[in-house]
Amino acid sequence: LTSERYGVQRLPFSHVSDSDLAFFEHLIPGRVITDPDELRLFNVDWLQSVRGCSKMLLRPRTAAEVSEILRYCNKRKLAVNPQGGNTGLVGGSVPVFDEIIISTALMNQVISFNSVSGLPELPEKRAPPPAQARWNCCGREEEPFHQPRSAGAAEERSPSPSPGPPELPQPGRGTPAQACRSCQGEERLPRPSPELPGTRAPPPAQACQSCRSRGKVLADGSILNCLASLRKDNTGYDLKQLFIGSEGTLGVITAVSILCPRKPKSVNLVFLGCQSFSQVLGTFTTCKGMLGEILSAYEFMDDKCMKLVENHLKLSKPVTGSPFYILIETSGSNSAHDEEKLNNFLEHVMASGLVTDGTVATEDKKIKMLWSLRERITEALTHDGCVYKYDLSLPVERLYDLVIDTRARLGKTAKNVVGYGHLGDGNLHLNITAESYSHSLLDAIEPFVYEWTAQYNGSISAEHGLGFKKKHYIQYSKPQEAVLLMQQVKTMLDPKGILNPYKTLPASS
Ligand code: 2HG
Ligand code: ZN
Numbered sequence: 001l002t003s004e005r006y007g008v009q010r011l012p013f014s015h016v017s018d019s020d021l022a023f024f025e026h027l028i029p030g031r032v033i034t035d036p037d038e039l040r041l042f043n044v045d046w047l048q049s050v051r052g053c054s055k056m057l058l059r060p061r062t063a064a065e066v067s068e069i070l071r072y073c074n075k076r077k078l079a080v081n082p083q084g085g086n087t088g089l090v091g092g093s094v095p096v097f098d099e100i101i102i103s104t105a106l107m108n109q110v111i112s113f114n115s116v117s118g119l120p121e122l123p124e125k126r127a128p129p130p131a132q133a134r135w136n137c138c139g140r141e142e143e144p145f146h147q148p149r150s151a152g153a154a155e156e157r158s159p160s161p162s163p164g165p166p167e168l169p170q171p172g173r174g175t176p177a178q179a180c181r182s183c184q185g186e187e188r189l190p191r192p193s194p195e196l197p198g199t200r201a202p203p204p205a206q207a208c209q210s211c212r213s214r215g216k217v218l219a220d221g222s223i224l225n226c227l228a229s230l231r232k233d234n235t236g237y238d239l240k241q242l243f244i245g246s247e248g249t250l251g252v253i254t255a256v257s258i259l260c261p262r263k264p265k266s267v268n269l270v271f272l273g274c275q276s277f278s279q280v281l282g283t284f285t286t287c288k289g290m291l292g293e294i295l296s297a298y299e300f301m302d303d304k305c306m307k308l309v310e311n312h313l314k315l316s317k318p319v320t321g322s323p324f325y326i327l328i329e330t331s332g333s334n335s336a337h338d339e340e341k342l343n344n345f346l347e348h349v350m351a352s353g354l355v356t357d358g359t360v361a362t363e364d365k366k367i368k369m370l371w372s373l374r375e376r377i378t379e380a381l382t383h384d385g386c387v388y389k390y391d392l393s394l395p396v397e398r399l400y401d402l403v404i405d406t407r408a409r410l411g412k413t414a415k416n417v418v419g420y421g422h423l424g425d426g427n428l429h430l431n432i433t434a435e436s437y438s439h440s441l442l443d444a445i446e447p448f449v450y451e452w453t454a455q456y457n458g459s460i461s462a463e464h465g466l467g468f469k470k471k472h473y474i475q476y477s478k479p480q481e482a483v484l485l486m487q488q489v490k491t492m493l494d495p496k497g498i499l500n501p502y503k504t505l506p507a508s509s
Contacts (some may be wrong), residue, residue, distance in 0.1 A: 002050040002096050002468065005437070010097045011501055013079040016056050020076065024058055027068055031059040031106070042101050045094045046087045047382060047389075050468060052095030054081065061106045063215045063223055063254035069102060070252065070498075071221025079498050082248035089378075089389055092247045092467025096502040107254060117231065118260045215255035216243055219494035229257060242489070247465050248500040250493045264296075264331035266338045269367045270346065272358035273322030277400040280324050283354045284396075284423060287328055290345040294338050297329035298424040302403065305377045305418040305431070312383035317373055318359040326355075326423075327374050335362075377420055377429075385415055386437045390430040390449050393459035399428045402452055406430060409448060413441055427462040450476040466504050474506065484508075 003010065024032045033039060034056055043052045060066045073080050081099040095101060216224045226240050243250055274280045280300050287295060303323050309315050319325065332338040342360070349355040361367045381387045394402065403419035410417060414432045421429040430449065434441055450460050454476040461470055461477070474483055487508040490497075 002052060002091065002094075006468075008096060008502060011079070011497065013099075013498065013501070014077045015098065016078065016100065020072075020078065021056070023072060024056070024069070027072075028058060028060055028065055031061075033057040033059070039101075042083060042086065042103065043094055045089075045091055047089060047387065049387070050091035050094055050096075052081070052097060052099065054095040054098050054101050057101040057103055059103050059106050063217055066102065066217045066252050066254055067221045067223050069221075070217055070219060073100065073498055074220050074496060077496055077498065079501050081500055082252045088247075088467055089391070089464045090461070090467030091469045092465055092500070092503045096468060099501065102252060104252070104254070111255070113260075114229075118262070214240075214257055216251040216253050218251045219496065219499050223254075224251070231259075245465065247467060247504045249490060249504045250499065252499075265333045266331070266335035267296075267362075267367065268330045268338055268342050269361045269370050270326075270328045270342065270358055271317070271319055271361070271370050271373070272326045272328070272349070272355045273319045274324040274326060274354065275322060275356055277324060279354045280326060280400075280423065281397060283326060283349050286349055286352075286354065287345060290348065291328070291330055291341055294330040294332040294341065295328070295424075296331040297327065299327040299374050299421070300423045301325045301327075301374060301377065301420040302400075302418055304416055305380070305420050306373065308380040308384055308416065308418065309373055309377055312380045313376055315369075315373055315376065318370070319357045322356055325373075327370065374420070377418075377431075381418070381431050381433060384433040385435050386433065388432040388434070388442065388445055389464070390428075390432075390445075390460075391462050391464040392428045392430060392449070392453050393426050393462040394428055394453060395456055395458070396423060396426045398456055399423065399426065402428060402449070403430055405452065406432065406445070406449065410441070410444055413444060422462075425462070447473065447476070453477075468503050471502075471504050472506050 002008070021032065021034065033042075036055075039054060039057055042057050043054055044050070058069055060069060070080070072078075079095075079097075079099040080102050081093075081095040082102045082104070083093055084104050086093045214226060214229075216226075218224060224239070243253060272283065274283060284298055287298060301324070303325070306317055306325060310317070317325070330338050330342055339362070346355075346358065346360070350358070359370075361370050392402065399421075400419055403417060407414075407417040410432065414434055416431075416433045418431050418433075419428055421427045432441075432445060450473050453460055459477045460473050466474055478486075483505065486505055490505060491508070
């Protein structure tokens with residue numbers, strides 16, 4: 001159990017009683033789960049690294065039901081754990097103790113889509129007003145998760161999600177945590193515009209424009225509807241942004257809308273090998289200069305993580321013998337133009353010695369195969385033992401130094417220390433594996449990694465959030481005044497602290 005491993009004390013919330021059960025069964029008949037076998041899956045995170053002991057899972061379908069649930073829980077002082085796809089990587093998506101899990105899995109309907117604006121329509125125009133999640137563009141063809149296929153996809157809207165495991169936006173805590181990761185630079189968003197640094201993620205400012213969480217239910221059950229289907233709306237404070245990234249600690253998001261760019265007509269992918277990290281950086285600079293407006297992803301991987309993908313998942317890479325690999329994606333509307341640009345770029349980087357070897361993919365099948373080498377690293381890591389994950393924002397020129405220093409510091413106490421990530425965003429995924437969990441290994445890694453990051457004014461969580469595992473380290477990335485303000489906001493919106501307790505913020509003193 002998480003609470004035992006990390007020595008956490010349960011806060012004085014009420015325990016679920018028979019009359020609570022009767023209330024919920026009356027409210028959402030057939031959608032209250034208490035069977036321990038069924039609950040097991042929802043109590044454990046995707047990485048199987050944290051585990052709670054909730055005895056009840058609720059599956060609302062509408063914002064009105066979520067509202068009734070929260071109103072009741074708030075009155076009774078019952079703690080809740082809003083859960084989206086349960087794909088978080090920092091222990092935020094599962095209960096720590098016996099919090100009631102509110103799953104948004106059934107709130108997965110696409111409500112509407114406006115093919116002219118690329119925006120969803122306001123549900124108020126429809127009767128009765130639906131209170132569901134609104135998806136417009138998520139989901140590449142092969143997306144393995146249970147996201148609804150979007151109206152946007154049908155309309156040839158841009159598929160968005162890119163590298164990495166789960167963590168697709170899903171309302172619930174989800175949106176706060178997961179979609180929100182997306183909104184703040186995570187990679188699974190539609191790419192709204194060119195001149196994109198390095199991943200399929202829009203730069204934060206644009207990303208925030210792309211994801212609009214619309215319906216939220218607050219701790220006391222009140223429903224907050226903010227306009228979401230407008231491109232521009234600068235009226236008052238941007239409340240939606242407050243909820244994005246709040247990991248279900250401020251409210252439950254019941255509907256989201258995501259701006260959908262059109263699906264690009266021409267997509268190319270190249271997989272390259274480099275002899276050093278400085279060549280990876282040199283290639284990146286050249287790439288921005290030569291591919292400019294059609295560059296849609298720039299990912300890097302070290303050879304150690306590629307080995308894990310090969311050994312554990314039996315995937316083979318088309319280029320071998322390099323300590324670093326790069327994936328570059330272009331997306332545009334004219335294949336002849338894009339291919340010409342790409343060929344010029346490739347000739348240049350090969351001739352200048354920045355890149356030693358490479359392969360190009362223009363067909364879907366090969367593109368998917370190449371992407372899987374990058375997207376399945378997280379999965380490969382889970383087969384390597386116990387994984388310690390770090391998701392850092394760093395000045396791009398220092399990015400890989402942290403991997404080297406961590407490797408040197410841990411020596412043989414770690415099985416593998418690997419680095420990969422969204423180089424264009426300055427986002428490193430540092431992962432350390434060991435045969436089993438060990439407190440002493442954790443002590444050797446933390447706070448070392450956080451101190452290292454803070455000395456370069458980096459962020460200790462670029463896209464994954466703080467959840468349960470990182471909340472005590474927020475001060476490495478935020479000043480005390482900011483943390484205090486966040487705590488005050490939390491207290492104002494959730495005075496009894498029932499929403500996803502033990503997560504995101506350290507307890508206020
Ligand atoms: C990715 O980019 C995800 O693949 C997961 O953000 C990163 O597993 C990780 O560390
Ligand atoms: Zn990532």
